[in-house]
Amino acid sequence: MTSSVAAAAPSPILSPKVVAAPPPLKAADRKVVPVVVAAAAAVDEVANEMHVLAVDDSSVDRAVIAKILRSSKYRVTTVESATRALELLCLGLVPNVNMIITDYWMPGMTGYELLKRVKESSKLKEIPVVIMSSENVPNRISRCLEEGAEDFLLKPVRPSDVSRLCNRIR
């Protein structure tokens, strides 16, 4: 299975939260060399770090999901619409996306439609897509899962929901 996007790094450094100074062996693999605990910006530059595309029309929810992900040392790109997300993905403007996390209900294209488009695209279909929704509608949940969603999170999203999720997707 050749996928240009789901980067299966041989030794993914995906441990969440607190990271002490990295062991000397790994230092050679890093683009950024400082031995001190890396500042958040420097961590974003590590080549094999997981990159998440977060889609939500609510600025509040974008801020929260981005913070939750960044606290677990993931690199995050946020967009406010599904249309914009597809644009970026198809134009290759967000390379190496390891996961898409999207709100279900958005004006214009919904998260469900985004999910379908991604799964229909030969270029994008390997990317796990997670749906978030403030409404617990069993019908909706099963439709999303049937359409290939990796998971369905109820809002408000908590750090524990996300870290559980990210641990599965490596």
Add this chain to the structure above:
Amino acid sequence: MEYSNLRRQTIFMKKNLFDQGFLDEQFNQLEELQDESSPNFVEEVVDLFFKDSSRLLTNIEQAIDKYPQDFYRLDSLVHQFKGSGSSIGALRVKNECSVFKAHCNDRSLEGCRRSFQKIKREHATLKQKLESYFQLLRQVGPREHAVSSRK
């Protein structure tokens, strides 16, 4: 000591906000996310909420006054409002939004109007209380933020 007095006040203030149902657990979740890399995270998100919600409130008001009423649009606007409110732990606001949505469902304009007044009041009260809370936190100082974020 003046410092521990202030510290105690912030604890009381927050406890009151929870006891009186203004805030729920989600607010705690946000505070736990706050760290050295974003020491003002909670206040920033709350600011985003109030900026966003003011705009939504205006749109809702306009939609209510429009004739014929578009209950679908009203519901959609309040749904957004409820969503971001719930993301910051604004419990009372969130609950009143649910009431509003029920009125939309029943196509009760009068119910919507009443509920909207309540939403506006809860929104204004919460804004005032959170402003006081953050102001007090600022007086306590960054050291305290770092301490509480480690919990």
